[in-house]
Amino acid sequence: MTYLYTRDPTTNRPNGLAALRYLGAHNGYHLDPCIASPGSPKGISDLLLFAAMALLRQMGCNYLSLGYEPFEELGTVEGLSSGLVERLTRSMYRYAFARLPIQGKKAYHDKFRPDAALERGLYLMFVSEGGAGLKKGLGGGVELVRQVVGVAHLANIRIRRVVWG
Secondary structure, three states, X not given: OEEEEEEOOOOOOEEEEEEEEEEOOXXXXXXXXXXXXXXXXXXXXXXXXXXXXXXXXXXXXXXEEOOOOOOOOOOOOOOOOOHHHHHHHHHHHHHHHHHOOOHHHHHHHHHOOOOHHHOOOOXXXXXXXXXXXXXXXXXXXXXXXXXXXXXXXXOOOOHHHHHHO
């Protein structure tokens, strides 16, 4: 992880933070979070993003991801043990999506959106030994939950806030 931050010139206190996470698969980086503290001057998060891009360019890096925005609806879901489990999964996704504060993140990302030809699809696969996690009983289901929690952690989603507000 590489951290970038800005400080208020009068108080010398931090007023913005960005974190770069190395992505070995593409030899690039993922920028998340990129935040400004309340009351900081406008443009701090943009400044941090441009500083991150300048740093990565100096390092010879040619790949930067601003993260992912979740779709409003789940796409194809395969490997779940029954239609009931799939319906429950979709229902939980809609519940969580309605509570995530992503509108601001999407608007911010849209300012820096590259050509459509440079965008890539996103596919999540959750696997366990011997097949689909929910088909293996309690042990496999627990492993599936761990994987989902891991993805939420990577995306800086606080599950308790989503569930309990």
